Amino acid sequence: MSTPARGARRVWLTVVFYGVLLWLAAMLLIGNLVCLPLVLAPRRWREPFLQGMISRIFRIFLRGCELGGIMELDLDDLWRVKGRQGLLLVANHPSMIDVFLVISRVERAICLMKASLTANVFLASGAYLAGYISNRQIDMMIRRAAEAVSQGATLLVFPEGTRTVQQPVNALRPGVGLISKRAKAPLQTIILETNSAYLSKGWPIWRPPEFPMIFKARLGACIEPSRGVPETMQQLQQYFESELSQSIDPDLQL
Numbered sequence: 001m002s003t004p005a006r007g008a009r010r011v012w013l014t015v016v017f018y019g020v021l022l023w024l025a026a027m028l029l030i031g032n033l034v035c036l037p038l039v040l041a042p043r044r045w046r047e048p049f050l051q052g053m054i055s056r057i058f059r060i061f062l063r064g065c066e067l068g069g070i071m072e073l074d075l076d077d078l079w080r081v082k083g084r085q086g087l088l089l090v091a092n093h094p095s096m097i098d099v100f101l102v103i104s105r106v107e108r109a110i111c112l113m114k115a116s117l118t119a120n121v122f123l124a125s126g127a128y129l130a131g132y133i134s135n136r137q138i139d140m141m142i143r144r145a146a147e148a149v150s151q152g153a154t155l156l157v158f159p160e161g162t163r164t165v166q167q168p169v170n171a172l173r174p175g176v177g178l179i180s181k182r183a184k185a186p187l188q189t190i191i192l193e194t195n196s197a198y199l200s201k202g203w204p205i206w207r208p209p210e211f212p213m214i215f216k217a218r219l220g221a222c223i224e225p226s227r228g229v230p231e232t233m234q235q236l237q238q239y240f241e242s243e244l245s246q247s248i249d250p251d252l253q254l
Helices: 003-034 036-040 043-067 076-081 098-103 115-119 124-129 138-150 175-183 229-243
Strands: 071-074 087-091 110-113 154-157 187-194 213-223
Touching: 003 036, 003 043, 003 124, 036 043, 036 124, 043 071, 043 098, 043 124, 076 213, 087 098, 087 175, 098 154, 098 187, 098 213, 110 115, 110 138, 115 124, 138 154, 138 175, 154 175, 175 229, 187 229, 213 229
Parallel strands: 071 213, 087 154, 087 187, 110 154
Antiparallel strands: 187 213
């Protein structure tokens, strides 16, 4: 492709990029406003319904990114989680978009989320009403998470605690091991890989990356909790390090 053609394509994809960001913001804002009356609905009906709606919104957004040429996705392996209950999904965390990737394919799941997001106008009400769990109080978070998984919920956790800054994964935090032990639930690992540093630590949402962004997800080993949390976390850490050389690999291809 000639230099002018590459330049024109870059301009077009950047326009698409900003367009889908505005589209996502509109979907999330409208969705959060529309779901507010559901606060009156019973939790046993409301939470699964909203978990499914969030999954569909994320899936529509990602499909739009594919059709617009700014993303290439390989996420089909995540469909294999469907129908499984009482499960901890444990993923590495190269980018803020990771939750979109997983939840778009796992329709009935809840997440641990940062307390700061509980005041986010685009996310707060929908996440709360869908049963997502804040980390504002760590003891309460672990108790609520373990109870939810014990009752059959699928819980998505990023045990690095923040986006990856030390390749291939940061040192894992022990909370997920404690949740697993209390809930007597297995840890289903998810390996996430990308060629793009977009929305990695320090990358603002409005700064366009190189296109296309490639995101790949696959199910890894299912790890049963050990007697002790340190042993579980050591096994989990070693597994991620053995499966990944770089979670952000500029040469990644589908």
